[in-house]
Amino acid sequence: MTDDIYSTVAERASAAFEVQGSEFIGHAAPVPDVAEAEAFVDAVSDEYEDATHNVPAYRVRADPFREYSSDDGEPTGSAGKPALNVLQQRDVENVAVVVTRYYGGTNLGVGGLARAYSKAVKDAVDEAGIVERRPHESVSVTVDYDDSGTVRGIVESADVEFEAEYEEEVTLEMRVPVAEAADLRDRIRSATSGRARIE
Known part of the structure; x- marks a missing residue:
């Protein structure tokens, strides 16, 4: 745990779009710790319990540093990892995201899924805005x-x-x-x- 400045999202936000009939909704929130990250994931999953998938990812400054993602039933590597990759590329911490997907009847393939889940996280993070924080x-x-x-x-x-x-x-x-x-x-x-x- 370092005491340097880090980037995180400014507020809770979400963004939605459609790909070949499937609806994707990205949700992002600032979280102070793992417990809050998991509470946010649970809250979104409960709110969208009728969705086909709720794919979570988070990066939390803890001791040790915690990163987590899950494909939530999507093909391995097609959802959770692309979602987490966006957080890593943006270098944001103390952030949790969930991508909600309502299946639209067309299989998107692993590449198509990876692009859609990445876009959902990027859009949600952009909507939330990135700010610098100090512990x-x-x-x-x-x-x-x-x-x-x-x-x-x-x-x-x-x-x-x-x-x-x-x-x-x-x-x-x-x-x-x-x-x-x-x-x-x-x-x-x-x-x-x-x-x-x-x-």
Whole structure:
């Protein structure tokens, strides 16, 4: 698991087209982990349970990195692998796709299927849009009011997303890029002489 910038899809999207009477619907979604990827695959398969095939593929930044695809009853290598190949060629991660096919009565052959499944994934990814993301982690800092201004200043200068709650103490909840989290914790610790409680 690296802390570098990676590309993924911006939002859920789908795209449909027909080839010789068969309807293909590509679905794409950003997913944070394998469990969410599988939940998305299950949700699409449930929604389109009357389809002839629901072919899944995903690439997820995990430890170790996970790639998965299935032909879901199509001839071996004609569906899942072409779908996964598109994700690899676009170099997108934390993405799950499902291609739904309603059979139209004409056999497309392995080459025709591979082209159709690839196109369905390409169209869905294009529809969703590709964005760059950095892995983030959540950091929670709790301080007394005396230290809150100092800590808030550090957090604001670090340009990270945060929310502050003012109760008996002040708690700041932040989303910090993984690559910068250790440095930010150190700066807060030294600025408050270790009084800040950091989780």
